[in-house]
Amino acid sequence: MATNRTYDEIAIGDSAEITRTCSTNDLLIFAHASGNRNPLHLPDTDWNGDGQIDKPVAPSMWVGALISSVLGNILPGPGTRYRTQTFEFHRGVSVGDELTVRIEVTDKKPDGLLDLQTSVRLADGSPVATGMAEVEAPEQKIEFDVSELPALLIERHRHFNRLITLAKTLAPLPTAVVAPDDESSLAGALMAADEGLIDPVLIGARNRILKAAEKAGLSVAEVKLVDIEDESEAAAKAVAMVHEGQVRAVMKGHLHTDDLLRHIVKRDGGLRTKRRISHVFVMDIPGRATPVLISDAAINIAPDLNTKVDITQNAIEAALSLGLKNPKVGVLSAIETVNPAIPSSLDAAILSKMAERGQITGGIVDGPLAMDNAIDVQAARTKGITSLVAGHAEVLIVPNLESGNMLAKELTFIAHAEAAGLVIGAKVPVMLTSRADDSRARLASCAIALLYDHWKRTGHPVADFDMTGDGA
Incomplete structure (x- = not known):
């Protein structure tokens, strides 16, 4: 007063x-x-x-x-x-x-x-x-x-700016870009190449790619292009190039996700590892001190407990690659107490205990947590939750694809977040951007893939995340 x-x-x-x-x-x-x-x-x-x-x-x-x-x-x-x-x-x-x-x-x-x-x-x-x-x-x-006095929201995406700047310090990531035959996917790949993030190999129908380049006012004359008319065959070629050591990442262009993933996850000749693949959304939310990672909102529809273990481990590794030390992982449910009638609350409690016993490593895992007390300190205090994660979660593990997809889109369209996507758990990072994503989202996804590739090869991030920033 x-x-x-x-x-x-x-x-x-x-x-x-x-x-x-x-x-x-x-x-x-x-x-x-x-x-x-x-x-x-x-x-x-x-x-x-x-x-x-x-x-x-x-x-x-x-x-x-x-x-x-x-x-x-x-x-x-x-x-x-x-x-x-x-x-x-x-x-x-x-x-x-x-x-x-x-x-x-x-x-x-x-x-x-x-x-x-x-x-x-x-x-x-x-x-x-x-x-x-x-x-x-x-x-x-x-x-x-x-x-x-009403509060102000500053729509500033400093986290992606920082990650893109860090990624530029590394050598470009050799990347197979599958079916980049529309303006958005082609422009995103070429922009990432111009920024020094990827060294692209365009795989798809030459005539459609050249037509997209002409419409967008772009040139692909200096870019390697493998002419394959069929999108499924183009995806298979990208996987083969990974095995041949010609590329270290795959980027989705203008084709359906299933057509790409089918070749990545097949048992013979695919890019499977012992771990289940999962998708991680990296969200740059104005006002948050760090990026927020959400998983899985794109691949695993109704994951069981074993799949959630891999989803959680994949998300932790993605966070580590961005420089987040010992990332705080909130496993979400509708409530913050264990209720046998709500299966996601049981899974969350088990995942938390598994992390305590070293079955999930690299981060601090706690759950079940409701969305409010996972990200808001005051909400956690009001509920009487004492936890290193509650109110400070940097990674959110959602119960199923539907809830994760809705959460990511709500943050994008209501909280004005920017989103980038990456598939983790395959032999190489896969940039699984939406056909509706703009060039900026594709650029950020390339930066995250490059940082993740560096972390997988060296065991450490390019730089630890700076928690002393003045906020966004």
Whole structure:
């Protein structure tokens, strides 16, 4: 609750101050609110043109706006009206800088006017901005419940940006792209090649691929192309190229998932391992400190307990490959207690115990957990759940394909998440993107496949996940 001080309650020499740390979100919100899209002030931009991502500098007027937060919230507080403000800016502010914002009353004038000295300083005391303000102080007491201010969602997908940047440090992944004969799948593969993520071999009907390239304004002249008219035969060729050592990944183009997977999972000549294959959605959800992995939402329709063991282990390995240390795995059910009438709650409890006994390794597994107490700390506390996973889950194991598919699409279309997909458990990673996915989703899937391939070959991720970011 914010309470003001009236003109009569204020004396010369009264002062107030706050501290504020500049965040990336501050820069994004200010860009939208002010309309100032100067790349100098935006994250993830190369504003000086040297080919490197440059560190953004906070707009000077964002710094100046911090003065109004002290005036409007503390001294004089709610009801204050600005008359004039002068500024002298001494230096720039970067993301992560802690600022002290201070005002001091220097004069009381007629008609309720106050003069105030204003300053913004870095933690070491050096000045960022100094000036003078004239305000009209409130004449009556006002109290305002600041909790009534609506929250803001910043639709920023920093996790995929980071993963794509990390993947670019590796050599391109030789990839068989099966039936890329529509604009979206072909553009996604060529974009990933241009970004240095994959070295594609296009397998499919040459005439359809060339037609798609022409429609999209793309060239495949420098890309290896294996001309196979039949989509099923193209999928078989991709699997054969894996066995021949020509490629280390498979990417789905414009063909049905079943037509591709049939060749991957066949007993003779396929890409099966001892573990059941499963699909992992990697979700970049605005506001989450880490990516969220969901499995299985695309392959195993109604998995039994043994299949869920493989699904869980596959998802943990996918999380490890992205740099998440000891990932926290929440096994979902409708409730957070074991109920024999709800089979998924029994499976969740067994999976949790199996992880404790070392039958599932690499992560912390807990369940059953309902969705709310798996991802929200307050919900877990309200339910009285004491767990390293509850409220902090980075991997969500769903009861069946239907629930997983609905969860992933709800996050995409309601929470504005970006999604990328990967099939784990085969001899090589399989990028199983939807025919409706855009080029960005395909690019992210390629990055995740490359990071996973590196983890499988070396036993360690390219980089550990940075948990010190300023949020999204």
